[in-house]
Amino acid sequence: MSFQHRFVGQTDGITPTVPARWRALDGVTSVFWEAQGGRGAQGYYLSDQPRILVFFNDVSSIRLTNDDGGLARGGRPLPRVLYVPAGLPMWTRFTAAHSFSHLDIHLHSERLLKLLAPALGRSAALAMLDRPAESPASPTVEALAGLLAQETRSPDRHALHAEALVAGLVTGLLDLEEAETGRVEARLTQAQMRKLEGAFRMAGGRSLTVAEMAEAIGLSESWFSHLFKNATGTTPLQWQLRQRVDLAQSLLCSSGLNVAEIADRLGFTDQAHLTRVFRQMTGETPVAWRRARHGEGPT
Known part of the structure; x- marks a missing residue:
């Protein structure tokens, strides 16, 4: 499957330390980056196709938000592993100078459906594609990402090997068990609800605005409200x-x-x-x- 996508990446103060290495696969483009950013460096990213990002080193000095203006409120720590649905924007800012490396895996939506639909059904698979996912870097994800990074930098095996590694990352990151229960609506994940409960406790039980609740888990207000209602059956208030x-x-x-x-x-x-x-x-x-x-x- 040929893969064309529209991707916007605008950075200020972030520079590659070596040229990016990339590899085109079936419905996938894998890009390996090594870069550095100074304190206050910022980035804006938006793609019309889903992405997976895996960072290979500590990124605690980078803040993230999916809400325009969210960085002014501090944002949230950048996780080491993210699934970013198509059309979901990202803003980042460095709180300290930092060097890092990461995989940026651009995925064609139809390629993901081809992978997930046979096991989950098309409607459940479509719902999965709309749900952001974040996690720490587990040993399994690190191992798969490390092998894919090697195949991206210096390919020495058939493309099928790299594509299988991508499939492993997708199925390891997305919450497939929840999709199998038949709860197919896009909704907040359990991890996002735990973050929200933590933000509420930090506020001492005082009421949070919808904007503050959305920022706590890095979503826009409108998308947050939609996912929240699906997850809880109630409004944020x-x-x-x-x-x-x-x-x-x-x-x-x-x-x-x-x-x-x-x-x-x-x-x-x-x-x-x-x-x-x-x-x-x-x-x-x-x-x-x-x-x-x-x-x-x-x-």
């Missing part, structure tokens, strides 16, 4: 209210704070606001809920 009521219940059980103090700690407007939301979620007021479980306590 409804999900946060449930999380905040859960925290209120924990504080009612474990602290001597009265309801007004708990409302203030969790960012509710006042005690009446917390009481109204709490009753909607649990069927009881905070005072009644605490009394039913612990007897008399501060109100």
